Amino acid sequence: MKIIGVTQARIGSSRLPKKVLLEIKNKTLLAYHLERIVQSKSVDRWIVATTNESESDAICKIANEFKINSFKGSLDDVLDRFYQAVKNENADYIVRVTSDCPLIDNQLIDETVRFCIDEKLEYYSNVFEDSYPDGLDVEVFSFKMLEEAWQNANLKADREHVTPYIRRKVDLSYYSINIEPKYSKLRITVDEEKDFKLVQFLIEQLGDNKGWKEYADFILQNPDVKNINDSIIRNQGYMKSKFEEIKLREVTNFTISNKYRNEIHQLIPGGCHTYSKGDDQFPQLSPAAIAKGKGSHVWDVDGNEYLDCSMGLTSVSLGHAYDEVVNAVKEELENGVNFQRPASIEKEMAEAFLALVPGHDMIKFSKNGSVVTTAAVKLARAKTGRDFVVFPGDHPFYSYDDWFIGKTACNKGVPEATTNLSLTFQSYNIDSLKELFEKYPNQIACVITEPEKPNYPHLPANFKVKEFLEQAIQLCHENGALFIADEMVTGFKTEFPGSITKYGIQPDMATWGKGIANGFSFCALTGKKGVMELGGILNEGEEKVFLISTTHGGETHGMSAAIATIDIFKNQNVIQHNHAIGKKLSQLCKELVQEANISDYIDVVVSEWMPFFIFKNNKKEVCQGYRTLFLQEMIKRGVLFQGAFVPCFSHTEEDVYYFAKAFKESIEVYKKALEEGYENYLVGKPAKAVFRKFL
Numbered sequence: 001m002k003i004i005g006v007t008q009a010r011i012g013s014s015r016l017p018k019k020v021l022l023e024i025k026n027k028t029l030l031a032y033h034l035e036r037i038v039q040s041k042s043v044d045r046w047i048v049a050t051t052n053e054s055e056s057d058a059i060c061k062i063a064n065e066f067k068i069n070s071f072k073g074s075l076d077d078v079l080d081r082f083y084q085a086v087k088n089e090n091a092d093y094i095v096r097v098t099s100d101c102p103l104i105d106n107q108l109i110d111e112t113v114r115f116c117i118d119e120k121l122e123y124y125s126n127v128f129e130d131s132y133p134d135g136l137d138v139e140v141f142s143f144k145m146l147e148e149a150w151q152n153a154n155l156k157a158d159r160e161h162v163t164p165y166i167r168r169k170v171d172l173s174y175y176s177i178n179i180e181p182k183y184s185k186l187r188i189t190v191d192e193e194k195d196f197k198l199v200q201f202l203i204e205q206l207g208d209n210k211g212w213k214e215y216a217d218f219i220l221q222n223p224d225v226k227n228i229n230d231s232i233i234r235n236q237g238y239m240k241s242k243f244e245e246i247k248l249r250e251v252t253n254f255t256i257s258n259k260y261r262n263e264i265h266q267l268i269p270g271g272c273h274t275y276s277k278g279d280d281q282f283p284q285l286s287p288a289a290i291a292k293g294k295g296s297h298v299w300d301v302d303g304n305e306y307l308d309c310s311m312g313l314t315s316v317s318l319g320h321a322y323d324e325v326v327n328a329v330k331e332e333l334e335n336g337v338n339f340q341r342p343a344s345i346e347k348e349m350a351e352a353f354l355a356l357v358p359g360h361d362m363i364k365f366s367k368n369g370s371v372v373t374t375a376a377v378k379l380a381r382a383k384t385g386r387d388f389v390v391f392p393g394d395h396p397f398y399s400y401d402d403w404f405i406g407k408t409a410c411n412k413g414v415p416e417a418t419t420n421l422s423l424t425f426q427s428y429n430i431d432s433l434k435e436l437f438e439k440y441p442n443q444i445a446c447v448i449t450e451p452e453k454p455n456y457p458h459l460p461a462n463f464k465v466k467e468f469l470e471q472a473i474q475l476c477h478e479n480g481a482l483f484i485a486d487e488m489v490t491g492f493k494t495e496f497p498g499s500i501t502k503y504g505i506q507p508d509m510a511t512w513g514k515g516i517a518n519g520f521s522f523c524a525l526t527g528k529k530g531v532m533e534l535g536g537i538l539n540e541g542e543e544k545v546f547l548i549s550t551t552h553g554g555e556t557h558g559m560s561a562a563i564a565t566i567d568i569f570k571n572q573n574v575i576q577h578n579h580a581i582g583k584k585l586s587q588l589c590k591e592l593v594q595e596a597n598i599s600d601y602i603d604v605v606v607s608e609w610m611p612f613f614i615f616k617n618n619k620k621e622v623c624q625g626y627r628t629l630f631l632q633e634m635i636k637r638g639v640l641f642q643g644a645f646v647p648c649f650s651h652t653e654e655d656v657y658y659f660a661k662a663f664k665e666s667i668e669v670y671k672k673a674l675e676e677g678y679e680n681y682l683v684g685k686p687a688k689a690v691f692r693k694f695l
Helices: 028-038 054-065 077-086 106-118 144-153 156-160 164-169 193-206 214-219 236-245 255-266 322-335 345-354 370-386 430-439 466-479 499-503 529-537 557-571 574-595 624-635 653-676
Strands: 005-007 046-052 069-073 095-100 123-127 138-144 290-294 296-300 307-308 361-368 388-392 422-425 444-449 480-485 509-512 521-527 602-605 611-616
Touching: 005 028, 005 077, 028 046, 028 054, 028 106, 028 193, 046 054, 046 077, 054 069, 054 509, 054 521, 054 602, 069 077, 077 144, 077 156, 095 144, 106 123, 106 138, 138 144, 144 164, 156 164, 156 236, 164 653, 193 214, 236 653, 255 611, 307 653, 322 557, 345 361, 345 521, 345 557, 361 529, 370 388, 370 480, 370 509, 370 521, 370 529, 388 509, 422 430, 430 444, 430 466, 444 466, 466 480, 480 499, 521 529, 557 574, 574 602, 574 653, 624 653
Parallel strands: 005 046, 005 095, 046 069, 388 422, 388 444, 444 480, 480 509
Antiparallel strands: 095 138, 123 138, 290 296, 296 307, 361 521, 509 521, 602 611
């Protein structure tokens, strides 16, 4: 096994010219860098790849002092320069680092190489999730993949950088890097003068022979040091080249959409079948209906193309018209979809799903989430003989049935007597939940709640989800109530299959839907046998519980879609991919907001499974007018955006940068509106809340 290391070094730099030749204590940054990388035990030989400019002789001279060969190549075609440097080395694997990282860690290089080789990967790095401080980047890849990239890459950004093409082509498994998140925002690289000052301070204070963590901890322990370069965006050069390459769509034609909008409300109350898709949820300049979708993109009735962000209101976890799922459905359709007796596939589906959920023995199918959450509530009441149901009052939706809707502003048509049987607490606040059990002793049948959310603004910084869930389950059981985990949104997103396994909890029941069948209508209620069998027919003599009885609950094509989706999640690291996409997108957007100096007006809630955004007016108050304006501007640029981003398996790094560029341009409009009022930029009225008392 031959491993060749290549470090890239050049004289030119738009932000800090000749940076590798800058000196600290009479030694160049390049010398510090080379001195550290040659200590790697896994790399057989190092090469310095530089440009064919005459000034690069200085780089070659320093390399020679360390007995390292150098190679001069193309200034602009970095991929070609890199390939030409190693093509005659007969290398099996290549290690790539860059010379603007003067304090790179040789042990980290060896760890990265070892993992890549041991796992027999074509590519591995510590850079995609940006877990380490910037300045410790190491990439390892096979020579075969480098050669393929050199032969086939034709995008400008692919030629200006070495590995984007490779990252798109290999079967990436985003292995979690077990280091604390606090390190990811640090910079120990040199792109700008501020970076140089920080590295200079580190070397002068700590020396040049420490491990990366010692430097990083020193920065964290000294806020004044951290502030030296804290404002610089990570990987800004790559982002800039991606933005230059990307041509945003310009969506202005809604002719057919407007006609559709004018007619649909005469046919369908609300104009659609879930209020979150309604016209009052979007700006006037938006598509009224979608004609088709493929992967991470959709096309409206006017033919406009959009990057999809909500993915079927979080239900599409793999991508629109995902081939493996569609093929499974087509095959099953040939056998028929509904019969007088249960379809044989129901047993296969039950076994496959229950195998994913520890501690749950039985399952019931349905076509939508409201049915299974209501079924769970009914079972809890039947099991306990109690009437009261408890759920968080600040959660947007659990069911369209009376037990939930009666507690919202849209309670017209719900008897007060029914509404009074539902109690609410502040989400994830165990003391708030305890108060209800004290106030209604021996009267509460169940607590139903989402197991987690992307953020918890009303809770202390040290809040732990797992601790709350364990306490809530214990509290329920101590008081004779059942605990229901609603995994409708979190399922197949926070983990596989959901937060139940992520936190190792065992609720009495769990409700599932949304992404478990990649957009097909399939939902499920799972639970412990002692509860679920109440809905059965085998215990003769006992009073019957009429649980779920739906003609279409056992449709075969929905189950075949779910089985195919489960197989893909099991075999293709979907969760890791989706989390990497979500983390990358939210971090990029947060950096763009900071760069634009409007962090007081746009909150980017960083989340790996569903980042979302909060928009405020110039008084720093949450404002629907400004939110709607931002939606309008994103839609205008070909991003179907409703305030959140739901990563799916079809989303790519290209999609992330497309979103980020549209986001950056929309920020510019937003800043003007903050000064002049959103009314001067928004066409039509602001979107409205789904749950409101009056239309």
